[in-house]
Every structure is written in C-alpha cells, then in structure tokens.
Amino acid sequence: MDLLLTTDLSILNRGSEPTFVIRNKQEVIDLSVCSKGLLQKIKGWKVSSEPSLSDHRHLRFTLEINKVETEYYRNPKRTNWDKYRADLSRDLNNLQFRLGSRQSTERAVNMLQDFIVWAYKENCPLIERKGTGQGVAWWNANLSKLRKSSRKLLNKAMKPGLEQHWESYKDTQRNYNSALKKFKRESWKKFCGDIQKLLIAIRLLRSLRNGPNKTVEAILLPDGMFTNNDNETLSYLMNTHFPDSAINYREQEHDAQDKRVICAEWRLTRKVITPSGKRWAIKAFGSFKAAGCDEIFLHRNIN
Known part of the structure; x- marks a missing residue:
C-alpha cells in the first residue's frame, strides 16, 4: 500500500x-x-x-x-509489365546525357535508377497489408481437447466439496504442458526438415536476422566510470582484446574534383562490361528477387 x-x-x-x-x-x-x-x-x-x-x-x-497506421506494400507479380516497359522506354528515349567524367556518369546512373523505380511504382499497385488470421502451426485438436478438459476440471475443483478433482486437474495440466512442448518441438523440426531449397533457407535466415537493431551499451571502465559514447566503448574494447593494435582516427580523404576519365580506362571498361555480360548477370538472378537499396526488382521477361 x-x-x-x-x-x-x-x-x-x-x-x-x-x-x-x-x-x-x-x-x-x-x-x-x-x-x-x-x-x-x-x-x-x-x-x-x-x-x-x-x-x-x-x-x-x-x-x-x-x-495503428495502415501499412502498404507492392507485389511485383501484380505489376503491369507491358505498360511498365512502355513507360520506361518513353522516358529513356527522352534521356540525354554525356559520359565524360565520374560525376556525369553518376548523374546518368541516378537518373536511370529514378526512371526504373518510377515506372515500377506507377504500374504496380499498392496493397494494404492485413493480418493472416491463421493460427500457429503446432496447434491441433489434441491440444484443444486437453485444454478444454483442464479448464473443466479446474472449475470443478474450485467448487466447495469437490476437492477430489484436484488430482485429476493436476494430471491433466501436466499432460497438457507436456503435449504443448512436444508439438512445438515436432513442428519446428518438421519446418526445418522441409527446408531443402536454398531460396527458402535464405528467406528463413533473413527473417531471423532482421530482428531489433542491436546497439553498443555503455561499459564499466576500470576506474569505476562508464563510457559516454560508442567511440569510447569501441576504443576500450579494441585496447582490451587487441592491446598491441593502433587505432587510426584519420578520416579518409575524398577528392571532390571532377577528374576526367582517361581513354585507356574507357577501353578497359568496354572490354569488361559488355551488354551481353550485363544481360547474363541480370538473368542469373531469380525472378522477382527482393529489391535492394535501389528499390529495383528483377523480372526474367524484362530485357
């Protein structure tokens, strides 16, 4: 109180x-x-x-x-690919640029990426994300029967003069608990055993990996104080586990000048990066591969 x-x-x-x-x-x-x-x-x-x-x-x-705000997503399989190709071809025909420097090349790549993403979003409708409404895979009729029986016996045992039902209730509760663990374990083993294809295994790994972001916590130092930021924490960990190492705090210098690409580099680029090579690399991916940070989906029927 x-x-x-x-x-x-x-x-x-x-x-x-x-x-x-x-x-x-x-x-x-x-x-x-x-x-x-x-x-x-x-x-x-x-x-x-x-x-x-x-x-x-x-x-x-x-x-x-x-x-909760409604979430939306796009399903690449519902994309109108014919209109997508028409819209993208129209925009690419109007695209004009010159590849003479690193900056001009990057601008052209960014414009091409924007056109591809815009054409995809225009021809792939947004879908409202809804709950699946499905129960857990390990639940079954046997568990439902044990739960119902346990509930009935508990209600009987709680009534005055019916204490003899306590032992039956405890036995049913133990059986229910054991069956619950058993079916959970068997369901997980079956799920893992069914994963034969590499694609399914990769999806499982991605779903398990994409959990909450882990952050570096403060560490208690030998002098009784705590580290104040991530840099101090990482520095202390480096000095503790790698005492002979040296930390280089110099930032990498970036040359912001617009350097011209020499002709020899262009000739080497044309030898290494060819239209047929790029087409082969793209077709090596599976259809509807998950988009990366560029938001671009791949489809086998797109040339």
Whole structure:
C-alpha cells in the first residue's frame, strides 16, 4: 500500500475472483497496477479461465491505444509489365546525357535508377497489408481437447466439496504442458526438415536476422566510470582484446574534383562490361528477387 501511495499507481483488480489457486487455498494475491495516465485506456480486466500451467491464473485486459497506421506494400507479380516497359522506354528515349567524367556518369546512373523505380511504382499497385488470421502451426485438436478438459476440471475443483478433482486437474495440466512442448518441438523440426531449397533457407535466415537493431551499451571502465559514447566503448574494447593494435582516427580523404576519365580506362571498361555480360548477370538472378537499396526488382521477361 505504501508503494501505491508513493508512486501514484492504480489497482486494476475487480471483483473477488481468486488469482492463486491450489488444493487447499484460493486467494487474490496477484495485483495488476498501472499509472494514472493509462488507467482510462485499460478495459475489461478479468481473471482468465484459460489453463495457465501454473498455480497463478492469467490476468487479462485490453489496452486501448491509438489506431495503428495502415501499412502498404507492392507485389511485383501484380505489376503491369507491358505498360511498365512502355513507360520506361518513353522516358529513356527522352534521356540525354554525356559520359565524360565520374560525376556525369553518376548523374546518368541516378537518373536511370529514378526512371526504373518510377515506372515500377506507377504500374504496380499498392496493397494494404492485413493480418493472416491463421493460427500457429503446432496447434491441433489434441491440444484443444486437453485444454478444454483442464479448464473443466479446474472449475470443478474450485467448487466447495469437490476437492477430489484436484488430482485429476493436476494430471491433466501436466499432460497438457507436456503435449504443448512436444508439438512445438515436432513442428519446428518438421519446418526445418522441409527446408531443402536454398531460396527458402535464405528467406528463413533473413527473417531471423532482421530482428531489433542491436546497439553498443555503455561499459564499466576500470576506474569505476562508464563510457559516454560508442567511440569510447569501441576504443576500450579494441585496447582490451587487441592491446598491441593502433587505432587510426584519420578520416579518409575524398577528392571532390571532377577528374576526367582517361581513354585507356574507357577501353578497359568496354572490354569488361559488355551488354551481353550485363544481360547474363541480370538473368542469373531469380525472378522477382527482393529489391535492394535501389528499390529495383528483377523480372526474367524484362530485357
């Protein structure tokens, strides 16, 4: 109570439904608290009747938050490729540039990239991203039956004079928990075993890798102080693990001058980068390969 008074928190519990249930005791010992700012946004607090696989029961409530912005995406397979080619050809015919320097070449590449991306976005409609609405792959009828049976036995055991159902409830709860772990494990093994193609494995790796961005945290130094920024943290790690190394803080100098490309370099470029070589490299990718930072999708039927 002193904590609630000093922190200005509010109790969400409603009614006298027990939150902790064992064979010889049913009490309300689990509290849900929140700040004053969230109190009006929390609705429908209740003690759930779902099996929790514990002596403590689940506490459920709804948190009303601002409406999530609708997300949109484009599916390359729905692109009108005929119109895409027509629009891109029209823009490329009007494109005029001279390749005489590094800067002029980069400008031409950027213009070409802009035309390709614009033609794609104009001919590939935006699609609203919706939830799949599908359940988890490992859930099955056996788990539903065990959960339903566990819920019924718990309701019976909580009634006065029906304590004999506690042992049956505990046995069913243990079976439900074991079956839950078993089917989860088997489902994951089956999923991993079905990954035979390299493309599917790459997609799985990408989905597992694209988690929250990890940041370098502050490190406690020998003098009792903490590092203040990433540079200090990385410097300390380098000196600790590579004590004989030397850190070069000099920034790489960029020559901003517009240097002319010599003729010999152009001749070498024409030998290495040929239209047939570029066409072969592009066709080596799979159709509808995920776009990179340039937002350009590849399609086998595009020349």
